[in-house]
Amino acid sequence: MKLSSLRRSIALLAAVVRTVSASPTIPQIINADTVTLAFNGSIDFNITVCPEIHIFGARETTTPQGFGSSITLIDLLNNTFPGRVTAEQIFYPAAGGSNAEYSASVTAGVQAVVQQTAAFTAMCPQSIVIMHGYSQGAQIMDDAFCGGPDGVSLNSSGVSLVSRQTASNVAAIILMGDPRHVDGFPPNVGNATGFGFAARPKGFRCPAFENRMQSYCDSPDPFCSNGTSIATHQGYGQEYGKQALAFILGKLLIS
């Protein structure tokens, strides 16, 4: 991350800390390609009101349904905006026993991302949405937002599959250990130069979303790159969670 934007994020974080007890504090999306949102606190979420910020978490392969390793960043965000963040897990198999099982799981996961985000943004069109996918969970978000093709899992041709409302409400997309990693993709963070096992073609771009996206991958990672360290693959929350949080805060105007 550039020092100037890190400074800006820290300044924003300081602003959050200062103003958090004074209401109303209204986060808005800045730097997104499309719109600026302001939370309208009066929208009903049925059970309660729509949150100011909603984060979707998609877990990695073979972990039980839940947030998996995406929980680290979710907790960081929640702790930054106490009482103002809701989190929703993506419901999908996260299977990987065989190539066929993995592909079917990715296919189901992409559909789940598309459907769950569409349902949420239709219900809460003024809530800020953050996406966070870990490993296979990163792959399904990558595919849902940037399109395919992705082997037998996804036959679309590079078009985003998410709803228009989702596309405009998403402030940041944080991918960690994404098997679609390819060297040279602008959102890349980390020192990996190897290809992930489901890598995008060299030169791949995702123009609609890439400036809202960060994709973390280090060279020892065996899944997003060509290394051998499972610990690296499982460690991105610790290694980069705070940096990812700063990126998210850099997309929010706290006034």
Ligand SMILES: *[C@@H]1O[C@H](CO)[C@@H](O)[C@H](O)[C@H]1NC(C)=O
């Ligand atoms: C916010 O919600 C209230 C009550 O539903 C509505 O009257 C108002 O128009 C909304 N404001 C915006 C900016 O959507």
Ligand SMILES: *[C@@H]1O[C@H](CO)[C@@H](O)[C@H](O)[C@H]1NC(C)=O
């Ligand atoms: C939403 O509120 C309505 C009216 O109170 C209720 O019938 C319905 O069960 C609620 N839905 C959920 C998902 O809580």
Ligand SMILES: *[C@@H]1O[C@H](CO)[C@@H](O)[C@H](O)[C@H]1NC(C)=O
């Ligand atoms: C955020 O933290 C609060 C307080 O620890 C907790 O009650 C709540 O469930 C957390 N929300 C999310 C979305 O994790």
Ligand SMILES: *[C@@H]1O[C@H](CO)[C@@H](O)[C@H](O)[C@H]1NC(C)=O
């Ligand atoms: C994609 O196309 C291939 C080849 O026609 C087919 O085998 C596969 O089932 C398709 N996958 C999906 C998710 O539609």
Ligand SMILES: *[C@@H]1O[C@H](CO)[C@@H](O)[C@H](O)[C@H]1NC(C)=O
């Ligand atoms: C890349 O970063 C990882 C994690 O910080 C480190 O362990 C590794 O040695 C680095 N690799 C190279 C080639 O710099």
Ligand SMILES: *[C@@H]1O[C@H](CO)[C@@H](O)[C@H](O)[C@H]1NC(C)=O
């Ligand atoms: C990983 O891929 C990079 C880029 O293609 C290459 O330079 C490096 O030698 C590869 N490392 C291993 C361990 O295969």
